[in-house]
Amino acid sequence: MRKEQLKTPCFVVREEGLRRNLEILKEVRMETGCRILLAQKAFSMYRVYPLIGQYLDGTTASGLYEAKLGYEEMGKENHIFSPAYKKEEMPEILRLCGHIVFNSPAQVKKYKEQVKQAGRSMGLRVNPECSTQEGHAIYDPCAPFSRLGTTLEKFEEEMSEEDISALDGLHFHTLCEQDSDDLAKTLRAVEEKFGKYLHRMKWVNFGGGHHITRPGYDIGLLKRCIRHMKETYGVEVYLEPGEAVALNAGELITEVMEIVENGMKIAILDASAACHMPDVLEMPYRPPLKDAGDPAEENAGGNGFAGSSPSGSSSVGSGAADSGTAGHERPYEYRLAGPTCLAGDVIGDYSFAQPLKCGDRLEFQDMAIYTMVKTNTFNGMRLPDIVLEREDGTCEIVKTFGYEDFKARL
Known part of the structure; x- marks a missing residue:
């Protein structure tokens, strides 16, 4: 079966x-000796998972069910x-798990x-x-009053010498879709506050949020950060990227079901922001x-480019991805929206x-990450x-x- 034969909506x-x-990611592992896990x-x-397991060291989970999935399907x-x-x-x-990290x-x-x-x-x-991070407190584990992680003050107040001696490693996760300069800044803070304890650990986990596979990411700085921690503290270094594994590796294909007009043209799709891409x-x-x-960009004088697909499959716009066509060559504006009863089920x-x-088919890009894991049947x-x-x-x-999938959840 080819992509154009698939029924919509579908994640590809x-x-x-x-x-x-x-x-x-494998090159980073081989060059630095770090260990990389799929978040x-x-x-x-x-x-x-069999493909991913050929390149990475294993999986990391946020709860029992993810832990079972990683154990059963990757087995590393x-x-x-x-x-x-x-x-x-x-x-x-x-x-199921070889490493247990507490909060x-x-x-x-x-x-x-x-x-x-x-x-x-x-x-x-x-x-x-x-x-x-700026402006995204919902994704910032270091935001004021964060419940995630133990501050130095609480560490020194509540961890006894026996507790510290029982630890094998320290874990931090502070990034979200960020470059290695933010990792370097974070590491300086980690060393300043917890450096005296790192010497007693077997491993340190840098968590996730590293956009390693994004074009322009400074991989050289990442490697220096990893080597610095390994050489300074004699620890194993773990990274837990999630997005970087499947970044720009998937699409959500949807079909235009209806077009209405209320001050502007609105295309109603068979895909929903609320149900199928809730991060929107x-x-x-x-x-x-x-x-x-x-x-908005075109009206402001920019090129208005809204994304492309390296797959080269057909969709509205006839063929290859637009790499910067001038705004006047795209004069037809639409609001794309989902079919649910939610008034705000608007994609953009x-x-x-x-x-x-x-009947036109549209392809939303970069839809492999934080989509399938967050869908719902509202x-x-x-x-x-x-x-x-x-x-x-x-x-x-x-x-x-x-x-039956809808009914079984209720």
Whole structure:
């Protein structure tokens, strides 16, 4: 089956895109000796875990179910972090995971004997109180009053010498879609506050949020950061990227079902921001769309480029991705919206070279990450099919969804 034969809506993950990202991550591993884990919270399409496992060291989980998935489907190193753990789940977590990271001194005290008896490695997440994000407090673990990680003050107040001695590593996660200069700044804060304890550890985990596979990312600085920590403290270094594994490696294909007009033309799609790409509303952000422009940028005099697809498959705009067509060549403006009852189920405003019509297929770009893992069935919306596009262009339908999937959750 080819992409143009797929029914909509569907997520299409490109094997070629994944492999490209994985080659970059493998090179970082080989050059520095660090260990890299897939953060499943961003991307849990286990159909491709065998491929990912050829390049990475394992998986990391945010809870029991992700831990089970990584254990069953990749079967390599398996780490877990959660702000708190249920007592009844801990025996199974200890069976599944080799590294258990706690969020607070209280959790360390509660579970340290179980962890040690199970022969597992134990860590504590720290908060270096070094915010490198602006305007996205919802994604900033170092924002004021953050519940994530232990500050130095609480560490020294609540961790006894016995507790510290029980730790094998320290974990921090402060970044979100950021470059290595922010990592370097964070590391300086980590060393300043926790350096005297790092000398006693076996490993340090840099967490996620590293946009390593994004064009322009400073990989050289990342490597220097890793080597510095290994050489200064004699520790194993872990990274837990999620987005970087599947960045720009997938699309959400949708169809125009209806076009209405109320002060502007509004195209109603069979894909929903609220149900199928909730980060569009949560962040919020405007996803790139193949062969479309941004009316706001065009009206301001920019090129209005709204994204492209390296796949080269057909969609509105007839063919290859637009790489900067002048705004006057995309004079048709539409608001793209979902079919749910939510008035705010709006994806964004886009401009096109040709008028849209019912039945047109659109391709939203960079839709492999934080999409499939966050979809929902509000209004009884059907979940998009999950498809793997192989490097030869053929497509494998990995998963389809129907009424029973909606009903089974209620």
